[in-house]
Amino acid sequence: MTIKVRLKVMAFLQYFIWGCWLTTLGSYMINTLSFSGADVGWVYSTKGIAAVIMPGLVGILADKWLRANRLYALCHLSCAAALFYAAQVNTPSLMFWAMLINAMAFMPTIALSNTISYYCLEKEGLDTVTHFPPIRVFGTVGFILAMWSVSLLRFELSNIQLYLASACSLLLALYALTLPSIPTARQSQEKSWASRVGLDAFVLFKQPRMAIFFLFAMLLGAVLQITNTFGNPFLHDFARNPAFQDSVIVRYPSMLLSVSQIAEVVFILAIPFFLKRFGIKRVMLISMLAWTLRFGLFAFGDPTPFGFTLLLMSMIVYGCAFDFFNISGSVFVEQEVSPRIRASAQGLFMTMVNGIGAYVGSILSGMVVDYYTVDGLKDWQTIWLIFAAYALLLALIFTFAFRYHHQPEKPPILQNSH
Template structure:
């Protein structure tokens, strides 16, 4: 792979996830304290992205597979999304904010799968060796966006940043989206596939589920994703219950992202060619129950082991979700790769995350008393389910050997 191509794909990933990282970790307090939305209203605004991941990736994959060059479609989506997000920054009522965030989510959600399919298209045979080096820049972009916003707020005020002015995260998202939209037209040309009798590529992507190996993978990926929400939602409150100051929670959780960068940049490129997809996925599946068991007994173990266990999140994310994208690219026929990536996004980013958020909320409610939370009970639930996933994976998933067949005329 040439350095020109490597740089362009890396910048693409950097901007793609900087957009997400600019608003996702910090929008909630602005909604609840700055705009005085209820928790339920704020939760639905966040759920818009997961719902969009259920609805829109099919359309995105279909268009990119059949009609429009991927880089052009990405550019249009990000330019439109940037304009919508700048409009969100000016909203003060729930109805208008919800409407615009839903529209933005429908524009952004397809780009998550399309950036992967574009990268895989140009990495070709080197994808298993090179994808980790390219994808790691997405995590770096997420971190840089958050650190840049924090630095801006400190320089702008010099003290506690007023919650009413935290709409700046939406402004930053809009600006980075516009930059990404312009940059997409500098990406290498990625034409739609012309061959194939079936004009509905997403229907053929569904046919991949007829393969037992692929079906087992998708079912396990779905359950694992639902349990991932037990990291994103309760962890800040859990860390504070262990004595971590609220102002330091974000920096503490960044341990996981640093581990993710190391895993993607160093471990994955070295291990994937040597041990294969199955064993790499197994490392990812096993990492989560190990972390959840540390969380479950965190008050007995102390804050040190809990913080150290955050590295398992970065390892688990890299070796399961990033390798999952590589696996799907490897087994999907060339003319439905974008739609196959959209199927993965539907199952994980969409349905898995949305249902996982609801499930996590119910478990938190069950184990919460007026004055305390039974953290052992909370985290033993995802621990048990991810252990079951690990056992099922080792029993039913085999190392892929060749591309799967998707019939030309789906039933």
């Protein structure tokens, strides 16, 4: 089995685990466990809390002391235990702590999986810009298949989704031990204490371009959290209208949402072309404009034939919105930093996107949704238009704030700045 095939298996399992529960756990907690909306919000906030703390710390461990593949296996073993326990609890407080432990272990594995892939590809002499996206696309395929499996097997309102995720986490932990070992950075006596504990990754903030990049990573992370948290409840709310109660959207909301991940497959494969042709700045601008369309189309979508077309278009542009920042951003960080802080830098990127950004996004977007909720009815059109305006404002500011000179005749991010 070639290294690319082995990495594809890793990516598939990594995101299959997440797809088992990320978009459906809220429905299980509200409809089966009778949790309140606030309870669900707190449980989902664990992802942001964990991502603020853990990816950077685990990245430091992978850079300095523990081989990345072994640390990756340990994290997923912890996820398996936490998810297994979460499947058995029925109170908000216990669910919060169980999912917090799971998030503390899972969030770092996203960056670690990237680090493992980059190292293995470089070791084989393969260009990461060209070969990483086709590997990462198998993660998206895994997420899609997980969503479809949970929906078609009627596990959306059952704790079986958590048991399934737990079993797959255990499988991936064992599989990770078979991956090539990644050496830690050699430590010389001349290195400072800050370097020894991995704080040297934060030197990236001294570079204006990287500081601005990480700032917008945080702001776009907030956008991603909005759609993860409220996309499914938005579709479920169409059931309040008697004319839409039996629509496909209401019966299988996860199936419709999975079109977003299907679209990712296409856009991931397009990343090498767009990065080399247009550069990271234009690719990120395209992402922000796609987020604007995502929310704008949500604002006017509904289960009618025309409205369904708008919702379907929203799912398709999501693929561009997500991939053209999250995947391209990861590749950009990989190529801009020194190999000795590779894992730390990936962890920092993940912290900004899925940590600070996700936490702030969940809190503020929740306030917006509550503000436009009267007698239990949400003014979804206004809510989505506000989010669309936010994404458009980000694009306008980013145009002038982020300075990056792209040279089309050369791969845009293959030059190491160190």
